[in-house]
Amino acid sequence: MSFAMLSTPSFPALKIREREPRNEGRAATKTRILAATEKLFIVHGFDATSLRAITTEAGVNLAAVNYHFGSKEELFALVLTNRLDTLNLERVRLLDALEAKGFDAVNTVEQLIATMFLPALRLARNAERGGEDFLKFLGRAYADPATFVRDLLQERYAAQNARFVQAFARALPELATQDLSMRLHFMLDAISSTLASEDARKLMTGLAATSNSAVDEDAAVLAHLAPFLAGSLRAKVNQSSQQEAIRAVLAFA
Amino acid sequence: MSFAMLSTPSFPALKIREREPRNEGRAATKTRILAATEKLFIVHGFDATSLRAITTEAGVNLAAVNYHFGSKEELFALVLTNRLDTLNLERVRLLDALEAKGFDAVNTVEQLIATMFLPALRLARNAERGGEDFLKFLGRAYADPATFVRDLLQERYAAQNARFVQAFARALPELATQDLSMRLHFMLDAISSTLASEDARKLMTGLAATSNSAVDEDAAVLAHLAPFLAGSLRAKVNQSSQQEAIRAVLAFA
DNA sequence: GACCGATTCAAACAATTGTTCGATTTTGCA
């Protein structure tokens, strides 16, 4: 797979039982199921969201899910990719643009972090393509323990993730590959768990409460997020004075 | 609740249906159930581990779980607290000792991080009280989405966690409380997810592969972990050059 | 050896899950 292909992924549509709705009244069934699924997925995750809970929430018959979507997994795959395809396209698009333009010489890492997270903040404000619950949804998706969800995300967005790993590796040449992998792993796990947790997410967005415009608010969130994450990525290992302090603890235990 | 009480928590034993085993042969049933539960919990978590899977793994009758432990939740509560009570006692004991001795002036944060994680590394080497799967177990426990597990951990170890939050707050007086909470939240979520993930855990312990003693290995793991986490905790917000770089990304999107 | 509590066992319980079936209703077009 060529590098150029990676930069413009295509996201083939998942095959679902496709029938054209006769009118808007009928189509509302599929729409209501999708909305209910998303709402309940945010709160309970994949395994703990039953089809009966979904159909009750949507006010449709139980059999409607299998009729319109085939199976529970196909339904959730559609809900997940509807949201996340857009996000990942935006992410890579922004990365492409910045690579073409050239990064800031000293704050490359901060810019890469902003590139990763800004699209999510933007979509959270776009009611059409995301909505205010988009961050909750994102956290749930990446923290969900169901193998079906994990496999879907890993396979479908592997190329996009690789792009960012490569970009970080170029920005941090002095960091060993193992250390970089570990730290990026930490970073993404932390972000996912935090977005999924109600209080932590409020904590994060609360930091930007004083801002008075959407752009300022995004900037404020990133101003708290980026230095903190960049600081972790840039930290040097094997500083002798730190080593000594750590060994003092070991000697004590 | 006084501060002195917090430093030496007592962990009242959970009430389970208690009967003295007649001999070692009979007692093996409870022991085998506990071992099987732990093994399967590490792999599948609370919800996805069925009692039938446990009793099959243990080679005992299905009804044995309810007979000996009362319910699935009581069984898991016992398994969790058996491991984590020890860990948290060790953690607070070490914190007490270091607070009495006095921290290193410049590397307090590194020492606090070492204090948090060293007991886990130690227990992972103690076959009696932990074992080599202890880190997996720890990650699973803190990443498990079941409300039963989350509530148990949050309630039972709230006092111990508060001790560390206070200690970090003293070591980082210039950091706003909100920022500190967010960063500690990040840190613990990241650690949990990483320990629960097979590849990430190997990555972490693999960093210490060159060491030739247990103490050196713990030191090596912490030498990679502490600077990285300390770097994230110590990072300053609102550095103007970073702000500028971030705004450049915003302008581009 | 007989008794009695502790333990084990097979079996069934009630509840929940995703899925499917067949009949019924609705819809759009001739």
Place this chain on the structure above:
DNA sequence: TGCAAAATCGAACAATTGTTTGAATCGGTC
């Protein structure tokens, strides 16, 4: 209006879940 496809519906399916039951077995003591 009539027809065929699409959509909805109630009902049941088979599988899995945690839990309970009552009889059978074991183990130590009188």
